Amino acid sequence: MTLYSKIIGTGSFLPPRRVTNEALSAQLAEKGIETSDEWIVSRSGISARHYADPDMQSSDMAVIAARRALEMAGCAANDVDLILLATSTPDYFGGFPSTACVVQNKLGITNHSAAVDIQAVCSGFVYGLSMADSFIRTGMHKKVLVIGSEVFSRILNFEDRTTCVLFGDGAGAVLMSASEEPGLLATKLHADGSQAGILCVPGSVNAGAIAGSAFLHMDGQAVFKLAVSVLEKVAHETLNAAGMQSSDVDWLIPHQANIRIMQGTAKKLGLPPEKMVVTVDQHGNTSAASIPLALDKAMRDGRIKPGHIVLMEGVGGGFTWGAALARM
Template sequence: MLSHSHIISTGGYLPQQIITNAQLAEKMATTDEWITTRVGIKERRFAAPGEMASDLGAAACKDALHNANMKASEVDLIVVATTTADHTFPSTATIIQSKIGAHKAFAFDVQAVCSGFLYALSVADSMIKSGQVKTALVVGTETMSRIVDPEDRSTAVIFADGAGAILLKASTDANERSILSTHLFSDGTLKDLLYAKGGPGHGEFGYMYMAGKEIFKLAVEKLGTAINEALKHNNLSKEDIDWFIPHQANYRIINALAEHFALPSEKVVVTIDTHGNTSAASIPLALDVAVKDGRVKKGDLIVFEAMGGGLTWGSALVRW
């Protein structure tokens, strides 16, 4: 019988260090009011010195495994979405594999910036449906605070650190916590709107650049289309959506999309106010929060969406 990806559990991890808007205002020309009004963030977490993306990701994986009462030795696959890898190589996924003791799993990274979790989810879902693996950890983990210019308020007040993970298992029951579909897109002609300067090919590394106004316009347009495609693919309508769990990029983007689909605030999971924009980690972190506080219940239809550098973007539908 055809396998489906069953979501067994979620996990999350946030660094201990909390950075408030007031603290940032002491270092750059900004205010708590400006940050809150523009992006909806009140505080965010920064990794401690020496705390790497693999450390955050491993903690999130251990949380997901604990919540599922499973051992790391039972995992077949680890797919990690990250922009802020520990090293150029090896992959952060193999480091996480070692740290959690998942000796049976094969592991690799996916790089699609803020859309990375959706890309990683799609890869793991496809491998489960093909029968290649039975269990998979899908992880988003980032230390974005290390690639922003601390004096650039257009990025430094937005991006933050954290990790989220979900544990998938093959199931023949399509109605039980299944990934219904994933929809991925990219347009490399728009790469100059959001990128990090430098890289190994340049022999130097630099800070992130983001054309915020242009990204905002494209996000609302393209993410709306991606969500519609997911609904159409599954013969569903916006009225069927129980929970909207978006990439936590900017509260105004989240609100614009919610209004476009006539979703009341009670159906939107927002964590950007306390998490900031954790790039590939933001969706699994937000899902983990909503699962643990009991908002998400069996049978609920959840829509994910994200846009990141590349440009990349996408959506996914999940039946909880």
């Protein structure tokens, strides 16, 4: 019997603290930094974002999103035999132990299932889907939690209005299961390390101190130009691998980074705006969490129905990018 993988549950979580553009602009004005709701919306499409409280970690948000995905799927935590957690903001400095291991413990999973973090920044969730699909198809694992969870508010420089207004915190998760029918139809992943400098946190640790900057740095124009180009190409590449065309797509869920990048991608694929799931206006760029957050919202409000073809694609620091095509 040929094995396939299928998404059988989705879940998400946004921290309660919602910060509107007006509130953020007022906060920045106290530091002498001028911005406004109109300025932010016109450049990004973002109206609000959510920030985690100081005592909330990536793992805490991931656990809530994962439990909701398990509940939708009707599965117990100990049914999970692999956790893949995409994050650029892990619980522990240095990234170990992995946040995936922390999540395993907080979920109460006692079966000693595998758990590992994925670092592909905003593309991390798509990377996770592809990896989970491969593990399931080989028969190595049967039920895989793929999670994206970020607290980007911790690495933002609130004296740099070009970046601090764009990002937010949140988590999204899916439970993938072995299936006799195709669910994940195709995935394609790419990276270009020569572009590492255009989106990064350019700091390192030396003798217990930070050398360089611990804040996010972004060359917005370079990222925009590269993102639009690679997202169109990887979408066509993934569709071709599945023997489909863009006209077969019911829903496009791009990484929720910037509405102009998203609209540009949809236009190049010949997809009308009403076929694109948009949540960037309400939670900003949540990096690896943005695609599963948008997917869960569209699943729970009934837009995505069983059998629908969903194209998910992400692009992020590294430079990394990828796409996944799924039949829900």
